[in-house]
Amino acid sequence: MAQQKIQLGKLRDFGENFSDTFQFIKQEFKPLITCFLVISGFFILSSSILGGLYQKDAFGFLDQFQPGLNSIPQRGLSETFTIGYFAFLIVTVLNISVMRTVVAVYMKLYDETGESPSIQEVWNMFARYFFRIFLYSIPQFILIMVGMIFCLAPGIYFMVVLLPYPFMVVNENVSFTESFNRSIYLIKENFWVSLGTYFVAYIIYAVSSSVIGLMIGAIFGVGSYLSTGELSSAAAYVTAVLSLVQYVFYIVFFVSVGLHYYHLVEQKDGTGLTKRLETLGDNSGTNTSIEEQY
Template identity: 25%
Template sequence: MFELFKRREFGDYISDTFQFFRQTGKHYLKTYFTISGAMLLLLVVASYFLFQVYFDFTLNTGRDGNANADYLQGYLLDNIAVIILVAVFLFLFIILLSMLNYSIPVLYMDLYDQNKGSGFEVREVLQNFRKKFGKILLFFLGTVFLITPILFVVFALLVLLCFILIGIPMLLLAIPTAFSWIILSFFEYLNNDKGLFEAYGDGFYHIKNQYFPIVGSAMVMYIMIQVSMTVFTFIPYMFGVASVFTTIENPQANADGLSTMKIMMTVVMVISMLASFILNNLLMVNQGLVYYSRREFDENISSNDSIDSIGLE
C-alpha cells in the first residue's frame, strides 16, 4: 500500500508522485478513463472537426482574401442562433469535463485513504462525485467569480512590474503558487466539512508553512508535463511543415502539402488538448500528496495510527 500520510520535502513530493503511479497507476488510470473516457473521446472528435474548419478558413482566407471573409460573416449572421447554441453546449461540456478531471484525483485519493489501498470500485468514485456534485460546482463557481478576478489583478500588477525586472521572478512564482493554493483548497473543501472561505484559508495556511517545497514541486511537475507535450506534438508538426516546404515549387503538390499541413496542425492541437487533460493528473496527485503530507505535519496521523495498532496488539 502506498503511504499517503508521510512528512515530505521538495524531492519527496516529486519522487512520491511517480511512486504513487508505479504502485497504483493501473487501478487509478482504469478509474479515470472509465469515468471520463467517453467524454474525452467526444472532446477529441469535436476538437478535430472544429480545428479542421478553423484551418480550412484560415488557409482559404490567405488565398482568396476578402471573399472568404465576407462569406464567413454572412454565414455567421444567417446561423447565429445555432452557433450560440453550439457554443453554450461546448462551454457546458468543457466545464463538466473540467469538473470531472479535477475531482477524480481528489475523490480517488480520499477513497484510497479510507480503504487503506485500492480495494474499491469505479462506481464508488462515481457515487462520491454525484454526492458531492453540489460542493464541486460551488467551488468552481466560487473560484471563477471570486478568486479568479483577484488573481487577474495580482497578475496584471506583476506583469507591470516585469518592466523593472523584479516582476519576472515574482510572476514565475505566482503562477504555481495560485495553482497550488486553489488545488489544496479544493482538497480541503471536498474532504472536510468546511465552508468555501475556510477551505481557501487552510489552503493558504498549508502553502505558507512549506512554501518553496510545495510551489517548487508544482513548478517542476508543470515543466515536465510541458516537455512531454512538446515531444508528443513535435513530430506531427514537423511532418506538416516538411510537407509544405518540399512541395512549394509545384502548385498542385503545394495544395496537397497545405492539406497535409492542415491535418497535422489539427492533430497537434487535438493531441495537446487531450494530453493537457490526461497529464493534469500528475499535477493533481502531486498536490494531493502535499495535502496529505501537510495533514501529517499538523495531525501526526500515521504516528497515531501506529500507536493504535501497537495497542491493539
C-alpha cells in the first residue's frame, strides 16, 4: 500500500511540527538522504576535514604538554586565526548554504508533485537558487552578529526571523529586500512559537547528533591516539567525525524549520487551502464510463 502524502502547506501546532518532521524524514529517507549527500557531500567532507585539521593544529600544544609541568603552552592570536581557520570558516558557510538549499528545494518539489524528486530534478533547481541563497546569507549573518554583540535580544530576534529565508527564496522567488520584509511579515505575532519550535528542533538535532557523533568519534580518536601517541590527532579525528555526523543530522533541524515555514505561510496566506480547493475539480472525468443506474 502506498504511503499517504504528507501535506506540507497546512496549519500545525507545536507537536504536529515534530511528528510530521520525523514522518516526512522516515517516508522520504532514502531519496532525501541520497540527494542531500550527492549534492552536499563534497562540502560536508571538506568542512569536516578542514575542521579536523584545524583542531589538530589548535590542540598541537597538547603533544608538548608533559606531566609535572606547572603550565600549558599558550597560543597567540596569529596561531589561532590561521589560513586554515579562515578556509574552514568559508567552506563551512558554503556548506550550510548548500545543505539548506538542498532541503528547501527537495521539499518544494515534493510539495508540487506529491512524489519524491530525483537527484537531477533537485540539482536543476538547486543550481538556480544556491548562489542567491548564499549571497543573502552574508548580510543576514552580519546583521545577526551585530545584534548579538551590541545587545543579545536583537540578534536572537533576527536569527528567528531570518532562519526560514531559503524556503522563501525557493518557493516565492523573492529578492533580498523582499525576503527580509516577508520574514518580518510571517513572524509577526508568531515570534515566541517560532522561537520555541526552532529551539526544541535544535536541541533534538544537537543531542542526537552529538551522542552518535561522539561515540563514533571516540572510537576513531582512541584508535588514532594508540597508533600515533598524539592527543592532537585524536582530537582532530573526534572533531571531524562529530562534524560529519552533525551535518547529516542537520536534515532533522531544517525539515522542522521548513514545515514551520509552510505553517506560517498557510496561516497568513492560506495557500495550501487554496491549492486543495483548486484540485477539487481535477477529477471531473471520473466515472464517466459508468452508466447511470436506477
